[in-house]
Amino acid sequence: MSTDALPYTTTIRPDTGLTNPKLGIWLFLASEVMLFGSLFSAYALLRTGAPSWPDQSATLSVPLATLNTIILISSSVTMVLAWAGAASGKLSRYRLYMGMTLLGGALFLVVKAFEYGEKFSHGLYPSTNNFLALYFTLTGLHALHVIGGMIVNAYLLGPGTRMWTRDHLRFTNRVEIAGIYWHFVDVVWIFLFPVLYLL
Amino acid sequence: MSSPNPTTHAVNVRPYLVIFATLLALTIITVAVASLKLGESTTVLVAISIATTKAALVAMFFMHLKGEKPMIFWPLGLTAVLFASLFAFVLWTEGDHLFGTRFMDAFGTSPTASSPGREH
Numbered sequence A: 001m002s003t004d005a006l007p008y009t010t011t012i013r014p015d016t017g018l019t020n021p022k023l024g025i026w027l028f029l030a031s032e033v034m035l036f037g038s039l040f041s042a043y044a045l046l047r048t049g050a051p052s053w054p055d056q057s058a059t060l061s062v063p064l065a066t067l068n069t070i071i072l073i074s075s076s077v078t079m080v081l082a083w084a085g086a087a088s089g090k091l092s093r094y095r096l097y098m099g100m101t102l103l104g105g106a107l108f109l110v111v112k113a114f115e116y117g118e119k120f121s122h123g124l125y126p127s128t129n130n131f132l133a134l135y136f137t138l139t140g141l142h143a144l145h146v147i148g149g150m151i152v153n154a155y156l157l158g159p160g161t162r163m164w165t166r167d168h169l170r171f172t173n174r175v176e177i178a179g180i181y182w183h184f185v186d187v188v189w190i191f192l193f194p195v196l197y198l199l
Numbered sequence B: 001m002s003s004p005n006p007t008t009h010a011v012n013v014r015p016y017l018v019i020f021a022t023l024l025a026l027t028i029i030t031v032a033v034a035s036l037k038l039g040e041s042t043t044v045l046v047a048i049s050i051a052t053t054k055a056a057l058v059a060m061f062f063m064h065l066k067g068e069k070p071m072i073f074w075p076l077g078l079t080a081v082l083f084a085s086l087f088a089f090v091l092w093t094e095g096d097h098l099f100g101t102r103f104m105d106a107f108g109t110s111p112t113a114s115s116p117g118r119e120h
Helices: A020-049 A062-087 A091-121 A130-157 A159-166 A168-198 B014-035 B040-062 B070-099
Strands: none
Touching: A020 A130, A020 A168, A020 B070, A062 A091, A062 A168, A062 B014, A062 B040, A091 A130, A091 A159, A091 A168, A130 A159, A130 A168, A159 A168, A168 B014, A168 B040, B014 B040
16 A cells, blocks of 8 residues: 555545545536537427427438447447456556557547538538537537546556556556446447437 | 456356347338438437437446446435436427417417417
């Protein structure tokens, strides 16, 4: 155990029954639910109140979005496998799966950028209609969350690995917390995919 | 570097792979059902139900919510109530568009029965 300024990073805090990072990430994600919830409800309000609505599946590419769904779900699995590798003390396995998680995030963004480019080249912008305004706002905010998660994951794969030998349990907890955030980003996409592409 | 360490423990990854396969199957099902064009309300119901199931699987297993301490569920429960109320307010204001009916006006007459002002 290192002499940290931060308390309860590895030991359970008696009054909450949790480590501080675990409670912290869930409180943060609760606020994130409301952030995305406000935009989802804006979508519901604007769509139900609109006299007509564009054919979403004809405007956007369902195959590309399906591919991105598979990529993001896969990166969620590799993230949990990276945590399992760290928890069982297998550094090479951790590095392999964390690398694959980062690759998944990067692939997702490449597909998303291609989709955006395709829309722009056809003169489809956020200002075109309410649907596209919501599409770009929701997927743009989600993409920012993917980038944020990738920065944390890249740190944990690179310089952050120094903690592996120094304080292994704390390192494993960090990977778990980063994972909980990464899975949340996956959950948001799980809802964005049908709402924006299929309905 | 992976020397024996008292802080490590073996993790059974098989359940994670089962969840992964389930998530992929549900993704294929939701795309297939949407392509059938079953009508708006059916498509919405199926798509949102499958998405909720997928999200629950991710939260329970990948995010380790299954068997988590009560202190996690209190703030999440509050969030669920607030999240639901966001949509309840949308339903409240837009219910007439959604269900094809109009609410009774302040005088207790249904505006769809006849246009107010024309019958005098």
